[in-house]
Amino acid sequence: MALWDKLMGEIVDIVEWLDDSNNTLAYRFERYQNEIKYGAKLVVREGQMAAFINEGQLADVFKPGTHTLITQNMPILATLKGWKFxxxxxxxxxxxxxxxxxxxxxxxxxxxxxxxxxxxxGVVRVTSFGIYAIRVKDPGIFIKDLVGTDNRFTTDEIQENLRGKIGLRIKEVMPELGIPVIDMEAKVTEMGNRLRERLNPEFETMGIELVEVQVQDIGLPEEVEKALDKRGAIAAIGNMQAYTQYETASSIRDAANNPGGAAGVGVGLGAGMAMGAQMANAMGGAFGGAGGASPPPIPGAAAFHVAVNGQQTGPFDMSALGQAVTSGQLTRASLVWKTGMAQWVKAGEVPELASLFANSPPPVPPAA
Structure with missing residues (x-):
């Protein structure tokens, strides 16, 4: 095989590279003992450059075209070799x-x-990912700093390094925007441009140009996503009282459909009330000015607890209870209690709740 390579090296006088891959950045031309004939043709195709290396030193670099390898076309190599004549x-x-x-x-x-x-x-954990594009800008620096003596250098050998640089810099760029996390999706193009501008000087030290960076996704924690869904529900309903009633009825319905999970009913039923209170306080602060005192509770407002599957839930105001009656989740037979009552009684026997059942239909009789 060595003899065949030697013979072919003496016959072939074309130096070229036909790239049949999609990930090769650099390729070392194979020739027996690296011997090249005087007057050989160097063919450099579009999208390529060729560099001569003499004993580890960078010599002449050729752009696309066909070049005849004679002394006049290789001044640096001729100097390194000491070819005076x-x-x-x-x-x-x-x-x-x-x-x-x-x-x-x-x-x-x-x-x-x-x-x-x-x-x-507050403090939010944010992730991000995307794609990027590169090209070799300075073949000499690229060969010296990255390729070395590798006979075929591919993107696989450098991706981990470049990916890490971008992933770290995005952590600097996102906070610098100074916008809420929910608005970042609208700024992905700006983030990509900032990343490219910030990283290009670092990439160029390796002979590489960072052509483009695309930020394709901004990842938020699950709890933030849920909070955004809640905010959307509030905006869609447009009324805090209606939202509270909606949450209450939903929680009672879920408890009725899932008797085994009754231990957590109180949390679910209280969610709407808590959200409504928080939003009401926030709105009160906005309209009442900073530092204003919160108003006292409305005097005389009744608040009842409801027994669901043997578990205490509530307290709920009359509006929330009315919504539960309308949805069929609170009936005359449901047990209720409020401060001052000696024991749990049926809702239909409480005078204060009588008006809630006035217009509601009676229970459906069992099928015959």
Whole structure:
């Protein structure tokens, strides 16, 4: 095999690279003992550059085109070799072809959540991922710093390094925007541009240009996503009282459908009341001015507890109870209690609740 390579090296006088891959950044031309004939043709295709290396030192770099390898076309190599009056054929040198096309769809992502302060949600863990594109800008620096003596250098050998650099920098860029986390999806283009501008000087030290960075997704914690859903529900209903009634009726319905989960009913029933109270306080602060005192509770407002599957829930005001009656979740037979009552009694026997059942239909009789 060595003899065949030697014979082919003496016959072939074309130095070229036909790239049949989609991830090769640099390729070392293979020739027996790296011997190249005087007057050989160097073919550099579009999207390529060729660099001559003499004993580890970068010599001449050729752009796309067909070049005749003679002394006049290789001034740096001629100087390194000491060719003052021409040279004898063949000569020894390594030839590296470098792909200068754009390599796209390379993936990046944050190595871990970025901690951000948000005025609505406090400290939030945010993640992000996307794609980026690169191209070789300076073949000499690229070969020296990254390729070395590798005979074929691919994107797989550098992706982990580049992906880590982008993933770390995005943690700096996101807080600098100074916007709520829920608004970041609208700023992904700006984030990508900032990343490219900030990282390009660092990439260029390796002979690489960061052509593009796309931020494709901003990930928020599950609890923040749920809070956003709640906010959307409030906006859709448009009325805090209606929202409270909606939450109460939903919780009673869930408890009736899931007797085994009654232990957590109180939490579910209280969710709507708590949300309504928080929003009401916030609105009161907005309209009443900073530092204003909260008003006292409305005097005489009745608040009843409801027994659901043997568990105490509530207390609920008359409005919430009325909604539960309308939805059929609170009946005359439901047990209720409020402060001052000696024991639990049926809702239909409480005078204060009589008006709630005045217009409601009686229980459906059992099927015959």
């Amino acid at each position: 021409g040279f004898n054929s063949p000569f020894k040198a390594e030839v590296y072809f470098v792909s200068t096309r754009k390599f796209t769809d390379l993936k990046w992502g944050t190595p871990g959540p970025a901690m951000m302060r948000d005025k609505d949600f």
